Amino acid sequence: xxxxxxxxxxTARDRTSPAAVSALGLRKSYGDRTVLDGIDLHIPAGxxxxxxxxxxxxxxxxxxxxxxxxxxDGGQAQVAGHDLAAAPQAVRAAIGVTGQFxxxxxxxxxxxxxxxxxxxxxxxxxxxRRVTAELLERFDLTQxxxxxxxxxxxxxxxxxxxxMTLVGNPRVIFLDEPTTGLDPRSRHAMWQIVRELVSDGVxxxxxxxxxxxxxxxxxxxxxxxxxRIAAHGTAEELKRLVPGGHVRLRFTDPTAYRAAASALHGAxxxxxxxxxxxxxxxxxxxxxxxxxxxxxxxxxxDELTVHTPDLDDVFFALTSAPALPSQPEETAR
Amino acid sequence: xxxLPLAVRDSTTMLRRNLLHARRYPSLTLNLLLTxxxxxxxxxxxxxxxxxxxxxxxxxxxxxxxAYIVPGLLLMTVGSTVVGTAVSVSNDMTEGITARFxxxxxxxxxxxxxxxxxxxxxxxxxxxxVGAVAVAIGFRSTGATPLEWLAALALLVLFATALTWIAxxxxxxxxxxxxxxxxxxxxILLPLLSSxxxxxxxxxxxxxxxxxxQPFTPAIETLRGLLLGSEIGHNGWLTVIWCLGLAVLxxxxxxxxxxxxxx
Numbered sequence: 001x002x003x004x005x006x007x008x009x010x011t012a013r014d015r016t017s018p019a020a021v022s023a024l025g026l027r028k029s030y031g032d033r034t035v036l037d038g039i040d041l042h043i044p045a046g047x048x049x050x051x052x053x054x055x056x057x058x059x060x061x062x063x064x065x066x067x068x069x070x071x072x073d074g075g076q077a078q079v080a081g082h083d084l085a086a087a088p089q090a091v092r093a094a095i096g097v098t099g100q101f102x103x104x105x106x107x108x109x110x111x112x113x114x115x116x117x118x119x120x121x122x123x124x125x126x127x128x129r130r131v132t133a134e135l136l137e138r139f140d141l142t143q144x145x146x147x148x149x150x151x152x153x154x155x156x157x158x159x160x161x162x163x164m165t166l167v168g169n170p171r172v173i174f175l176d177e178p179t180t181g182l183d184p185r186s187r188h189a190m191w192q193i194v195r196e197l198v199s200d201g202v203x204x205x206x207x208x209x210x211x212x213x214x215x216x217x218x219x220x221x222x223x224x225x226x227x228r229i230a231a232h233g234t235a236e237e238l239k240r241l242v243p244g245g246h247v248r249l250r251f252t253d254p255t256a257y258r259a260a261a262s263a264l265h266g267a268x269x270x271x272x273x274x275x276x277x278x279x280x281x282x283x284x285x286x287x288x289x290x291x292x293x294x295x296x297x298x299x300x301x302d303e304l305t306v307h308t309p310d311l312d313d314v315f316f317a318l319t320s321a322p323a324l325p326s327q328p329e330e331t332a333r
Numbered sequence: 334x335x336x337l338p339l340a341v342r343d344s345t346t347m348l349r350r351n352l353l354h355a356r357r358y359p360s361l362t363l364n365l366l367l368t369x370x371x372x373x374x375x376x377x378x379x380x381x382x383x384x385x386x387x388x389x390x391x392x393x394x395x396x397x398x399x400a401y402i403v404p405g406l407l408l409m410t411v412g413s414t415v416v417g418t419a420v421s422v423s424n425d426m427t428e429g430i431t432a433r434f435x436x437x438x439x440x441x442x443x444x445x446x447x448x449x450x451x452x453x454x455x456x457x458x459x460x461x462x463v464g465a466v467a468v469a470i471g472f473r474s475t476g477a478t479p480l481e482w483l484a485a486l487a488l489l490v491l492f493a494t495a496l497t498w499i500a501x502x503x504x505x506x507x508x509x510x511x512x513x514x515x516x517x518x519x520x521i522l523l524p525l526l527s528s529x530x531x532x533x534x535x536x537x538x539x540x541x542x543x544x545x546x547q548p549f550t551p552a553i554e555t556l557r558g559l560l561l562g563s564e565i566g567h568n569g570w571l572t573v574i575w576c577l578g579l580a581v582l583x584x585x586x587x588x589x590x591x592x593x594x595x596x
Contacts, residue, residue, distance in 0.1 A: 067436045070594050093438035103429030107354050119346040120439050148357075164433070 020045040020172045020203035021066060025075035028061055035061045037227035038075065043220070045171075048194065048204045050218035052211065052311075054319055057224040059207035060100055063176045066205070067097045080172050096170030100177045102157040103164070106150030110141050110160050113149055117167035135163040139193070155186030162193060173197060175206040179213060191216055211311035221311075223318050230318040235311060242313045247280040247290060250303040263297035264290075282306050336440075343440040347447025354421065355455055362455060365417045368521065369410040369463050376402055376530060377470060387535060396471055403467045404556040405529025408549060410463045411456045411493045412520040415500035418452040422504025423513035445587055448504075449497050456493035457486075474560045485559040488572065492552050495576040496520060498583025505590040524549050548575040 019042050026039040035058045043049040053059050064070040066079055068088045077084045080094035097103075104113050111132060118128030136142045139159040144152060149160060158178065165173060175194070179187040194217050197204055208214055214221045215235045222232035231238055249267075251257035251274040260276060261269045267276040280286050287306070294301065355362055376384060381395040388401060425431050425444075434444050464472075477485070500517055507513035527533075527549035533541050544550055551571035558565035 069432060069435055089438050092436055095436065097433065097436040099429050099432050101429040103433035105350070105430045106428070107357060108350070112353065116346065116350055119349075120343060120434075120437055122342065168437070 018045045019043060019078070020047075021049070021077070021079050021205060023066070023075065023077035026062070026065060026072050026077060027074035028058075028065060028070065028072050034227055036065070036072070039224075039227075039229060041077075041222070041229075043203060043205060045203050046198065046201050047219040048198050048206065048217050050214035050221045051205070051207045051224055052209070052214045052221055052315065053207070053224035054209060057319075058227045059224055060176055062224070063097070063099075063174050063205070063207060067095055067174050068092055069097075093168075094171050096165035096168060096173045098158075098161045098165045098173070098175050098178060100180065102161050104149045104152075104157055104160050107148065109146050110149050110152070110156075111136065111145040113160060113164055114167065117164045121168040123167075131167055135166055139163045155182050155189065158182060158186070158190065159193075162190075166197075170202065172203045172205065175204060177207055177209065179208070179210065187213075211315055215311050223315060225319045231314070238311060238314045239309050242309050242317045245280060245282050245306065245308040247278045247282075247287065248303075248305045248307055249276045249278065249294075249301040250274060250305075251276075251299075252302050256299040256301075259297055259299045260294060260301065263293055263299070280306070282308055340440040340443060340446075343443035344446040344450070347443045348450045349447075351421070351447050351451035352454070355451065361417060361421075362414070362459065365413045366410065366459055366462060368413050369406050370466055372409070373402065373406050373463070373467060374470075384531070387531060399467070399470065399472050400475075400561055401557075402530060403464075403472045404560060405524060405527065405549075405553045406467070407460050407464060407489075408492060408552055408556065409521070409524040409529060410459050411489070411496055412524060412549075414456045414459045415452055415493070415496045416514060416517040416520055417455070418448060418497055419500040419504040419507065419513040419517040420510045422448055422501050423507040423510050426505060427509060441592065442588065445501055445591055448501055449494070452497040452500070453490060453493045456497070457489060460489055475562055477560050477562070481559045485556060488552065488555055488559065491573070491576045491580075495548075495579035495583070498580050498587060500583075502583050502586040502590060505587055523547060524553075528553050546571070548572075548579065551575060 021041055021043040023039055023041040026036050026041075027034075028036040039058075039062060041049075051059050051062060061070065065072045066077060066084070068084060068091055071085070079091045082090040082094065084091055104110075105116065108116070114132035114135060115128055118131055123131060133142075136145050139162065141156065141160055141163065144156060149157065152160060162175075162178075178194070179190050182190060191213070194204055194206065204217075206213075206217065218235070220232065220234055221238060223230045223238070231241060233241075249260065251260065254274060257274045257276070261267065264276060264278055267278045269276050278290060280290065377395060377399050381398050384402075385394055385398040388397060422445075425448075431444065435441075474482075500520065503516045504513045507516050526544055527547060528544065529549065533544045533550060536544055551568040552575070554563075554568040555565050555572045557563050558568070
């Protein structure tokens with residue numbers, strides 16, 4: 001008679017979609033300051049995940065925990081199939097980390113930095129030289145290879161940083177604010193780099209304060225606020241969370257501003273900048289009706305902009321007080 | 334790769350990195366040598382005659398004082414060199430590169446071990462350089478046997494290892510390079526309170542026990558004995574105990590600091 005067997009842990013894992021990073025209830029606090037207050041993550045392999053949040057939201061702490069730099073106070077996580085607490089060395093072997101502050105050795109040259117990484121990944125001399133030359137070429141650093149890394153510009157340092165991260169062929173790459181402090185050209189170059197990484201099948205976990213960046217790069221986005229995930233989903237899903245767009249009217253004459261404010265009920269007014277924000281779907285009929293109302297009140301706006309919902313709206317809706325009803329705001333610090 | 338070959342390989346890589354730093358920026362190392370060399374010249378050529386008169390044991394001249402002061406200055410050179418180690422460890426910790434090392438599947442201790450071995454090698458090299466200056470101004474060992482030279486070298490390495498582990502710990506707890514340099518200052522000041530410049534029994538009575546039993550004095554007396562044939566007595570054992578104690582203490586302190594979560 002066949003005996004029913006309990007599913008082994010490996011068959012149980014096969015049923016779920018393969019996750020490059022998964023976390024359950026991650027917590028971290030320093031003294032009585034709670035930085036992470038129970039973070040759950042599920043990041044499918046081969047995707048780009050963006051952790052979005054204002055300064056101090058806990059983005060860096062999350063990356064530091066998932067990359068084995070810090071130990072969490074509570075919760076558990078697997079990275080590349082290995083448990084953070086039980087097998088940190090196996091996690092390290094599978095990941096690459098580019099921190100917020102450049103992790104290059106400024107005293108030695110770019111090439112020596114690369115060869116150092118090759119040695120630490122135990123590549124043979126020849127293989128190390130090959131990988132170094134290839135990555136320096138790919139990141140446009142061949143010219144500067146023999147110069148000390150401390151003489152590099154911000155963008156070059158960041159490129160060297162990522163090149164060093166790639167030496168060991170990591171399957172999961174953490175990029176903590178990869179474009180903070182970069183000029184627009186370097187930022188776009190960095191975006192291109194991230195897209196290429198993913199096309200190689202790597203999973204990218206990035207943090208950013210820039211909504212544009214998350215929108216551009218990420219398959220899935222989580223908004224981190226006060227140590228919790230305030231919302232997560234694709235950019236489109238998140239944009240659906242906030243009500244439709246609005247029209248912004250700006251005035252230079254306070255009298256006109258007040259007249260318009262009383263004519264347009266339901267507009268949110270900003271007395272300091274003399275702007276009105278009127279909910280609107282952005283259709284021509286909607287706009288005509290708005291302009292008609294302004295006309296009949298006898299005022300003209302000095303500037304009119306139509307605003308369709310973007311991640312900014314989501315971000316501000318989720319991270320500004322008062323918070324979502326389900327999320328009691330912590331006392332102001 | 335199993336644990337020991339991994340440790341050796343990664344530590345070698347880290348050592349190469351530290352030696353590369355030292356080679357690329359020799360001014361850092363040479364600056365640290367300035368203090369012992371200046372003190373050597375100052376005490377021999379400016380204060381030499383007076384100091385020699387204070388040595389006792391009949392009429393003495395400047396050359397006697399050269400012989401007296403050199404062993405102490407050689408060990409002071411070690412103290413001076415490891416201050417540089419504290420600074421470079423502290424620099425390393427504040428740079429992102431150490432965070433990178435921590436997230437890599439390398440042998441954890443290799444970062445520190447690389448610093449320690451590099452620092453000991455640098456100390457030996459520094460002592461050789463200061464020793465060369467000493468020989469140039471007239472220092473001669475009085476008939477030390479090859480075995481005694483070997484013992485002197487071993488003493489040097491042991492002493493450098495002990496001070497280096499302490500310096501690494503100081504570097505790890507210092508928030509920046511300036512603080513590391515300040516925290517490591519006792520390693521330069523202690524020799525001034527030892528038998529390096531004047532004999533302990535010429536010091537005030539209440540201070541003599543402090544001077545006689547701090548780590549530098551036994552090591553200086555032992556080196557003096559090996560190079561110049563003076564009485565070593567209990568100083569040999571005292572030196573070994575001090576060095577092993579400091580090395581173990583520094584090792585435990587440093588590894589605990591390095592393995593704890595960065596703040």
